[in-house]
Amino acid sequence: MLQKLKQIAKQLKSNLIALYLSYRDPRVKWYAKLFTMCVVAYAFSPIDLIPDFIPILGYLDDLIIVPLGIVLALKMIPKDVIEENREKAQEFQKKPKNWFTATLFIIVWVLFAIWISIMIYKKFGH
Template sequence: MWKLGRLLTMFRKELLLAWAVLRDPRAPKLAKLVTVLAALYVISPIDLVSDFIPVLGWLDDGVIAYLLLQLAWRFLPEELLASLRARVEARTASAR
């Protein structure tokens, strides 16, 4: 069960990082575009695997969104990514 908790914590941090990328004026437009595409894929009714298939439908949304976010992070300069990750870590540490 602790693995699920770690996974949810990681997922929350990735979402906060995505939000930070969208709000930061230093982030390249391409990184912001890919981040928005990840969000749109999750809320889009068009999927690779239908959401009517209980686990697989949600799993494909999560995996594709995660891969798109990892692609978006590659478009960020390393120092900006490190700065945003530190900000997210500080925010999640203060919330505990």
């Protein structure tokens, strides 16, 4: 059971990387690019539609919304583009992780959260 879940998670990650590569492809129509970009951004974003601390519902987006978005995005992109980018995604996953980029993303999100907090405090704090 655990092995099957790991395999599904690895496949989802591979599909997300393939979608990331695909939305930048000129053969993909604009509406598919837009939808795919939103799915990829949401999947990689640390901010969830439903916060994880809410019992049961918090994991709803991770278990239903993200996989559903991936499936819909895969259907919108031409098969040849997806297959080409799945191969690239497999190669990408074999490369060492880029911790610098991950750290940069976290810093940007933290700075954004601080900025929003300051704006809210200035507006309502006094």
